Amino acid sequence: MGDGERDTERLRLTRRGAVTKARILQAAARLMYVQGVAATTLDDVRSVSGTSKSQLYRYFPDKDALVRDVITVQAEKRLEGQRRHLQRLGSIRGLERWRDAMVQSNALAGGAYGCPLGSLASEVADQDDKARAALAGHFRAWESLLEAGLSRMAESGVLREDADSGRLATGLMAALQGGYLLAQMAHDAEPMRVALDMAIDHVRSYAVMDGTGRTAVHLDQLPAAGRPNS
Amino acid sequence: MGDGERDTERLRLTRRGAVTKARILQAAARLMYVQGVAATTLDDVRSVSGTSKSQLYRYFPDKDALVRDVITVQAEKRLEGQRRHLQRLGSIRGLERWRDAMVQSNALAGGAYGCPLGSLASEVADQDDKARAALAGHFRAWESLLEAGLSRMAESGVLREDADSGRLATGLMAALQGGYLLAQMAHDAEPMRVALDMAIDHVRSYAVMDGTGRTAVHLDQLPAAGRPNS
């Protein structure tokens, strides 16, 4: 999905060409993440990727196309990472581990830069409607990873049946994205932690309790429960 | 606060000059809000404001200075509006009215454009550290309007004493900002409503209950609270 195919037929490329194209995309993705899309010139991309102008235009029709491919690449990377974290999500505890991972990686950057996907989104949304729509799709996909986990929690009895996993997932995403923005401004990951704590408390408010005030079932601690790490 | 004074002495300006300067700022603020800062050229500003190049440079040393003044202006406008909504905040119901106002005005734009301050923030944060710090200050001021309201609610017994109004305010802000981002991408204000519902539920979880399982106002689910239609 999302390789950037168009109506016209594609340019044939050898292994070497593919490597170069990937190197360009890599450099562009990094630059656009840390400096923003608009502030990243093709000359920046050229020099960081160690290529030449003709390469850029050999592999990408123009800057917009490069941006769109960067969006695809970042979304795939992000979704891949989130899948790893969320595919076995099945308990409040699992949600907390996810929160910790998000906060920790944000703290590594001192809160700066924001969300790899979210920062692209806010910059591109009012500019390029195609890109906006693509981003919207990626966010839906991301949100459904959360939603699927919450649904499993409902089915396994961790959450009450009346919990609306779609709304809960939206709440988690909003808290995460809002947390990114506040953290970016404050240069401190703490606001993100606070925001995610709130969202998880909200999920917890739908948890089925036993008599001791603890969550009744801990699904993801029972079965296979692979490596929490990585 | 935030008039843009510098170390060096200021240029004297007559009433007419002040009006022109304001017209430029107004146009720049609007353009930068709808198109983004980077996509707004000085020529755009010139033509929309009906001025000439020399005016721009008479009243602002360069584009960065203009951007910084736009930030100040937008922050003042925003804070003024929020003060109106929040200065008497003292109940969950009041929070819901605030939410409705936020959602409704976002819905007017079909979710587009995002937050007047937040969109500036994400674009400028990694670019101009002075501007980032200023924005951070404005957000703190905004957040303390919420915090003050929540504190009043705690003092008046609407919220439990152990409610941390600072954290609750951060949660509300994150939900709002995350809601803006999701709404902008989806071109639909609904995600913002969901996010703010979550945050308000979280505040409600600190509400003091009476014997009937109701707060001074309400606890358990109000049915989605209100017309999606406006």
Next chain:
DNA sequence: CCAGCAAGGGACTAGAAAGTCCAAAATACT
């Protein structure tokens, strides 16, 4: 080994955008 095609280097162009300058018009000051 040769032909053909992919990959690469980098100068060059076109145009957009920021920023400068000066003279004319409007306004303020006394």
Next chain:
DNA sequence: AGTATTTTGGACTTTCTAGTCCCTTGCTGG
């Protein structure tokens, strides 16, 4: 009124950047 000062119009310069072009290098297949 008469002078100083602010305001304005808009041409001009400079800088930056997307995008083009062409020639060289190198790989691949027959």
